[in-house]
Amino acid sequence: MLPSGLLPLLLLLGFAASLISGDSDNTSPAIFLSVCGKNQTRDAEGFDVNFVESMEKIFQNISTSGFATSSSGDNPTVYGLGQCFSYLSPVNCQLCYSQSRVKLPLCLPSTSARIYLDGCFLEYSDRNVDADSVDASDAYACGNATIDEQLRPAFSNSTAELMGNLTARAESRADYYQVGSVEVSPDLTAYGMAQCWRSLNATGCKECLEKGRANIVGKCLPAGGAMAMNAGCFLRYSTEPFYANESSSAGGSGGDSSGKLTVIIAVTTVLGVLVAIGMAVLWWSRKSAYRRRNHDDGENSEIIRSIVKSHLSFKYEDLVKATDNFHQNNKLGQGGYGAVYKGILPDGTEVAVKRLFFNTRNWVDQFFNEVTLINQVQHKNLVKLLGCSVEGSESLLVYEFLSNTSLDHYLFDSFKKTALTWERRFDIIVGTAEGLAYLHNASDVRIIHRDIKASNILLDEKFRAKISDFGLARYFADDQSHLSTGLAGTFGYMAPEYIVHGQLTEKADVYSYGVVVLEIVTGRKNQTSISASAEGHSLMQQQMEGTMCQKNPYSSRSNEISSSFAQVWQHYNSETLIRLLDPDLQGKCTDEEALKLFRVGLLCVQASPTLRPAMWKVVAMLMGAEKDLPAPTQPPFLNNRGGQRSGNGSEMSNSLSVSSKFPEASVNDISVSMFNGR
Template sequence: MKKTIPSIPTPSVLLVLTTTLLLLLDILVAEPRTEMVQITCGNQLEHNSTVFILNFIATMENIREQMGTTGFGIAVTSSGPDANYVLGQCYGDLSLLDCVLCYVEARSVLPRCFPTTAGRVYLDGCFVRAQNSSFFEEYTGPEDRALCGNTTQKDSAFQKSVRRAVLQAASDAPNNNGYARVQVPVSGTANESAYVLSDCWRTLDVSSCRACLQNASTSILGCLPWSEGRALNTGCFMRYSDTNFLNPEPQNGSSRGIITTIIVAKKRRGSNDAEKLAKILDDSSLNFKYSTLEKATGSFDNANKLGQGGFGTVYKGVLPDGREIAVKRLFFNNKHRARDFYNEINIISSVEHKNLVRLLGCSCSGPESLLVYEFLPNTSLDRFIFDSIGGKELNWEKRYDIIIGTAEGLVYLHENSKNRIIHRDIKASNILLDSRLRAKIADFGLARSFQGDKSHISTAIAGTLSQAADYADSIVTIAWKHFQLGTLEEFFDPNLMLHNYHDSSMKNDVLRVVHIGLLCTQEAQSLRPSMSKALVMLVKKDGHLAAPTKPPFIDEKTMELNDMHENPCYPLNASDSDSIATVSQSSFYPR
């Protein structure tokens, strides 16, 4: 996002920018077209959650780097049932910058298919497909289909222009690296045209591309007389419309270089949000220059990489004044999310508590969105408890302090902050530890301010894939079964080495904490204690605890917490068997 320039008197529909750009001119008027068209998921479940997730993250990052240089990428990680084969491609009229924006949007959607091993995401500007076996040469399949608009029916003249444009695009693309765009005026009208775009995946040869587009042409023409049609095929994409959705073509001979110019253009939708955000950040102490953070992290050198989650990669950095910081490089980087990005910053910066990671600022003036946090030397809790050596460093007393600190942080978010906040992604990797191993809750990438008049939000597990994997393994259910059988000690982490303690009070403390955890995960929402009550239970060790009831049933296909006792979940589109990623709503309060 460009830095806001002081306003000058102009008509409200005009935006006058005077700047020096190291960009292509067409970037200023291009659109990444990140609107969702369709997501389809496979039926085969992953084999090993941990391996599959690590392979998925590595493969998608590889694709992201390729998309930023060529607008296309393929990558393969590992082999066997947990392998990841991924293809990503932007349609031919997108600039490289808009291609990256479209890809990160598609990449954020694809995990909805977890825990299945396959998924396809069609956006209006790009396509991403992942699978655990090779598909790069496929061009047809049973999932090929047309999606038709259903708002406006057009006359015969428009239909004639569409047929001509579609057939022309299908003919031109195979001999033009798989890409074609066609505009055919509608006879008898002054300004109306039919606009068509066709794109084959670059892994196909000429004959396969031609066959795919012929199939796509046949199916998409079945959408007439509707004004919009899209063909979503295994090896290609095609779209027609009565609206010009195509990005302007770069001028002949244009290349990257310094362009100094005055541009007068219509103000783009969403630019007002971006301008407001830039002004607010410039007027506050939250703003960091992109160049400062880039230098602090050694140009985001892998040697400075601290970790990676579902929404971004975190790097260690050192500012010119010697301060150590943690810089989160966000995956989505969508310039159309200026308002959401500002709201997120506003939420995070408005809370201060000893058990919450402190936000130092952000940068949205460079080519990507960055968040800056305080640096915590002991990284995250998962680095200890999932490590055979590190786990022994955290005895029960230290773990208990971390549990209490985490609970106190959640109580503050739920009840004591200016805006009640639901984090929605609490897990070991989001509990950071300072130099004294005190807990600090991190990663508000999914945090949402909870207003008193809004009681309905999605109850889907909204966390990263590693969290989803934990749920898929039904850890809560396993703990519940041990509790029922009176064998909870078998569930304890052996790194605690409780057998070395002859005093039974420590084992009782551990049993009490697990008991409280089961109370917090009961199927009936009304029986679950609020976070403040849970904290009292943790601190007041002699208090009576009710017997927990069973935890909720967890649907591993949708990753929904299905509260069968009080809130049966119904998919919004139960008849749609194409996508496993369903959505449901139920009453949800911060507890």
């Protein structure tokens, strides 16, 4: 069921698509073949991040050279290879790549995939594929078009000879590319092409082309068209001049090329305008729905007016220039849905530009949340939204620039962590609590963030905390006790009642916050993905390992902390919590100060949401208003039974058993489908 506000947007986009299809050179290129690998990554979140980084590197080069390879990350490393067929103009090469970039992520979390489009090829893998020429995934396709019976022998002989000549010439050319045609009769011409990826050597190219030629000539003729799609090359023949118009466009038929470029620019502009209008319609419909639920016309009208008055709209070209065309040197971070770049506006203002790819079904919801929710909340501990831009296949969000990036960059780096003094850590814990308390209670609408974690807590030049990334946030009315919604967030930070029942309250944020507090105090990272460790251990789940009887309360960190945060509860019961304090904080705070933060963290991660304190109460505890803190109850222990892929894109299912004091859950085995937080 489509959201009511989404239908006008889809209709507008459909109209834009019809405008584009009016020019045959500028339609979305047809997909000939898409192949998803059989193996799946064990680290879906890490793989997604490296995948986006690898695809971004290809984007930086393919539109200028027509070919690019890339690699990103380490364990897992994601390799990429992109090749535009040489008859494409640079503009159409970029358009073809954009289309393939949108479709290829549908194979995730597979560790490899490739896609062949009408004009380009794109592949990713967890191994280097640059030298692959042929493999078991090679395929060929014979067209349905038939040749007049009397002309079939001549057509078969001429086409076979043509493809033989093209493959022989292509392997000896620097760009491994050759096209040509042969006239069979006055009314029938055969057109052909052969293209190897430029990463191959001459031997590999020859091997690939020979296999492709043998398949389409030996198994498809006298069909009127065929194509071979191998690991390292592409061959095609047809009775239609599929490469002729593109070649003239790229080769210098001045008027024709100029006309096509004008159409591209015009259509792109129209599409950008229509998307903007569609988003405005969507915003208004969402606001109208909220108004009907809350019977508060004046409040929502004021929100709409504030958006208009805030000058949120940025020109796409200005942001491209501000980031030096999204240059790699300006990249601040990377997520599964896009990247963040530093930019400098003409007036010298430094900004952070979040670049989202229009490539998932959740894009509209996430963009809506980022723009509307964060625009209507203003707090010193929330990242300030400066504006946005929607154009073409991507959208841009403009935020205030924070020089110290995110908390995880410091907390989980053994060298940078020393900058996080006790005072700074305490201030970060308090600031994050104040920001969440504002979202839950003090803002105009109740907002649940849903993805509180160290990477979503940004730090300014004085290491003050600001909560960011509202793509998964949700708001609800005062008379609602909870929201029933699909799971979204980051495993290891998601509250157990949310996983089990899908019922969302502010206490889900409290749980996530408690995990972050324990991370800050111990200096250890919680497992954000069940597949991140061989045993599937996460913060509240591991059993006690090693001895707890040490003469020095700060000694033997390898024995006591290596088994991760699950020890927190056992150490609490044994009154030895101080042993889990980050060694970098030894002597920098009193035991009383440290134990207070440990207890606050444990209170926030209790299994029962009703026992977790509200965020305003957490602030009071931290600031000393609560002298005697209550005793926490046992947190939930989640035991992994292994994971398996769900049927959709980057969704992931894990089979879990829920044990411990968790009264809301009566089942032991559940299947969880969720989107990884970015």
